[in-house]
Amino acid sequence: MLATSMFQSYALPHPPHVGPHDDELNLNGHPADWRNPQPREPYHLLVIGAGPAGLVAARGAAALGARVALIERHLLGGVSLNYGCVPSQALIRTSRVYAEMRNAEAYGARSPRSVEVDFPLAMERVRRIRARAARVDSAPRIADAGIDLFFGTASFVGPDIVEVDGQRLRFKKALIATGSRSLLPTIPGLDETGYLTNETLFDLTALPKSLLVIGGGPVGCQVAQAMCRFGCRTIIVHAEPLFLPKEERDAALLLSEALARDGVEIHLNTMAVNVRVEGGKKIIETLNDGNVATIEVDEVLTGIGRLPALSGLNLEAAGVAYDADEGISVDDFLRTSNRRIFSAGDVCLEHKFTDTAEASARIVVRNALCFGRERLSMLTIPWCTYTDPEIAHVGLHVRQARERGIPVKTFTVPMHDVDRAITDGEESGFVKVHVREGGDEILGATVVARHAGEMINDLSLAMVAGIGLGTIARVIHAYPTQAEGIKKAAMAYRETSAVRWIAWVRRRWFAR
Structure with a gap:
């Protein structure tokens, strides 16, 4: 049995036509006069879905010299560019300006007598930014990179054949990166x-x-x-x-x-x-x-929530196992039940983030084309919720560590103890770092702060590089910055470690 349940029907939203910025978005993301190329089969890598995962994989494979086909049925850039991270961050930034104007007295300035909100202007900015971001991976640029770009709905008709817009494309390896849709x-x-x-x-x-x-x-x-x-x-x-x-x-x-x-x-x-x-x-x-x-x-x-976007793929014809709720089944190397076919991004992963999608796509390129043996389980995945304050996390929570029998020591620094947070009037939040008891190995961390999404990257880097909290304590941080909260947590570890060492020395000394 390939599928455990039927997926719900889903219609993609029509490309927006609100103004000139949306016209540019469509021109870059799905030109009306685009003609699909003649196939150069068999393709070394055929990619279905031109969201973050699909674009990274296609560009990476083409850079290696492989013959690459990229299929997209809607807009290049996927949800992240068109309906997710990019427009939402633009809208959040403008809303933050209005909040700061109303609260200007907290920053030693006079609030305007009246704050007149111009929502259409804010939305025009959102669309302008989205259109600008779409230029990076526009259809002409993808074609210039040596990638055969096809617009249309991809459907498997065999274990190594995909049909799109009446054309059949053969492949040696394929990647399914169709993303997700709203639940x-x-x-x-x-x-x-x-x-x-x-x-x-x-x-x-x-x-x-x-x-x-x-x-x-x-x-x-x-x-x-x-x-x-x-x-x-x-x-x-x-x-x-x-x-x-x-x-x-x-x-x-x-x-x-x-x-x-x-x-x-x-x-x-x-x-x-x-x-x-x-x-x-x-x-x-x-x-x-x-x-x-x-x-x-x-x-x-x-x-x-999000559900994997599986509609129309006809995965049964390719022998690809999937679950309507969980997505395409993959192993730790991101291979599906058809060893020619891999999957990456939201359509198969638990963590449905743009950065995770891109990282999983890089794994696929190396494993599918370069005889690599890179594993998904080796990724260290941070995430952030972009409220104010932001909430970011990486690694294990305390409850997860305890479930695995790992002893944990936590070091917490409230942001109201960080000078830059005080001067910025952004004292709500904390830095919390979990280390393995008796050592300085960082197991996980949570940061709640105005710029938590930026701060969590330092801790993610430390975890990937095997840098312990004790080493971070020796790193000079620019002052004043809110990242000093991480340094303070590291110093708290160092002081605790020093206390243990001094106690050991005293015990040895007086035991003489």
């Missing part, structure tokens, strides 16, 4: 009333007066905070007792406090159970501990 909750009335996801949010041209966000994962929390800072009445309902269930409890609590300070209305342990329209408004029934309440809003945003 939508099954709420009665939701389809009829309409909703937003991260894939349609950036089509907005006017700020909704009110918005209900269903789900307290990274996307839900980021969007809720940003939209609230634009002046939209924002409510977030989350079925669990804390946001970001994969993060540490104290990090999730700090996030709840931050959202509440910004004015987000928070409903935890709450489920949306029904949606209807009355008088042009969307009425959402919620359930909390047996109590039913209603919330009236203009828009609903949902997307409680």
Whole structure:
């Protein structure tokens, strides 16, 4: 049995046509007059999906001199460029400016008498930035790199043949990197009333007066905070007792406090159970501990997770095993059940991040074309939720280490002890580093800070390079920076280590 369940039908959003920036995006990402090339088969590597994983693999293989085909059915760049990281970060940055204007007195400046939000201007900036980023991997540039670029829906017709737009392409090795799509909750009335996801949010041209966000994962929390800072009445309902269930409890609590300070209305342990329209408004029934309440809003945003994008691939014809919920089955070398075919990125991985997708694609290129034996399990994967403050993590949590029988010692530095965080007025958060008890090997770390996504990279580098916390204590950090929080955690380890060494010396001395 190749598949354990049927995947849901899914229609990709149409390319946006809001203005000239979207015209440029489409020109770079899917030119209307593009003609698929004549195949140069068999391809050394055929790549399905031109998101982060597919683009990295195609460019890497072409740089080696391989014959490469790249197939994309929608827009080059995938979700990350078109509906994910790039536009969301642009929108978050503008929302942060409005928040700082309103709170200017905290920085020793006078707040404007009135802060007039221009949401259409903010969205125009989002689209301009997205179009600019799309130039890097535009269709002409990919073709200039020696890659045969095909637009259309790829479908396997055999173990080494893919059909696209009526053409059949043969390959020696193939990579499936089709990414993921939004996982939508099954709420009665939701389809009829309409909703937003991260894939349609950036089509907005006017700020909704009110918005209900269903789900307290990274996307839900980021969007809720940003939209609230634009002046939209924002409510977030989350079925669990804390946001970001994969993060540490104290990090999730700090996030709840931050959202509440910004004015987000928070409903935890709450489920949306029904949606209807009355008088042009969307009425959402919620359930909390047996109590039913209603919330009236203009828009609903949902997307409680990601599902692998498998529609139309006809994986059975290629002998590729998959699960509709978990994605394509791969081994530690990212090989599928068909040894000619590999997979990378969201369509097969638990961690659905752009950086992980790119890293897994590099593994595939080396293993498929260079006789490599690189393993997915050897990756050290950081991640970050881009709320304010940001929440970043790498490695093991304490509970995970204990489940594996690893003794852990944790060093925590609150950001209000870091001079630069004080001067910046960004004291909310902490640096928490976990080391193996009795040594300085870094097992994992969590950073909650305004720039946690930048700071976590230092700890990721240390873990990959085998640099212990004691060595970090000897590194001179530029002063003042918020990364000094990491240095302080390292110094705390060093002082603890020194105390143990002094105690040992004393015991030896007085035992004479």
